[in-house]
Amino acid sequence: RKSSSSVQMMESTESSNTTIEDEDVKARKQEIIKVTEQLIEAINNGDFEAYTKICDPGLTAFEPEALGNLVEGMDFHRLYFENALSKSNKPIHTIILNPHVHLVGDDAACIAYIRLTQYMDGSGMPKTMQSEETRVWHRRDGKWQNVHFHRSGSPTVPLN
Incomplete structure (x- = not known):
């Protein structure tokens, strides 16, 4: 493959020491952080097939590219x-800073x-x-499947 990418997770020490959670x-x-890293890796590599395996077919999203609209599918x-x-041959490196995971029962979670x-x-x-x-x-x-995301800030695709 002509492009290479990597995803790295960084966490602040304050957030990891504030509460003691059971194992x-x-x-x-x-597990949620790991599947999120896999999703971003698929995006960085332009691998739509891998992306569709991680996302629900009815995925909803608010993102800069959608210009404020909710897109579905x-x-x-x-x-x-x-x-x-998929056309990019430039290496991409992604860092996930201070992930916060909220578990919602056994089969749902939210990560910010x-x-x-x-x-x-x-x-x-x-x-x-x-x-x-x-x-x-x-x-x-x-x-795990991504059913919704909301992204603010820079678009996914580098502009230049």
């Missing part, structure tokens, strides 16, 4: 994968975090974009 809760929260996202993300995306622009200069993201996950048949 089961910690493991379940870590995968067609809106397909355009970006087929025309921009800052996403920093580092890449090389058209002139070879390193650039960083920031977005604020919230994702809602639902477990069906033992598999």
Whole structure:
């Protein structure tokens, strides 16, 4: 594959030391962080097939590209994968800052975090974009699926 990407998670020490959680809760929260990392990796790699496996077919989203509108389904996202993300041969590195996971019963969770995306622009200069993201996950048949997200800040696709 011509592009390479990586996803890294960073957490502040204050947030991880404020409460003592039992191991089961910690493991379940870590599972949500891991599936979120896999989703972002699919985006960074322009891998629409992997993205669709992680997302619910009825995925809803508010994101900068939708210009304030709620979009539903995968067609809106397909355009970006087929025309921009998959064509990029620039390495992309993503950092997930201070993820906060809210478990909602056994089969639902919400994660909120800052996403920093580092890449090389058209002139070879390193650039960083920031977005604020919230994702809602639902477990069906033992598999986590992203059912909704809200992203503010920079668009996913580097502008130059």
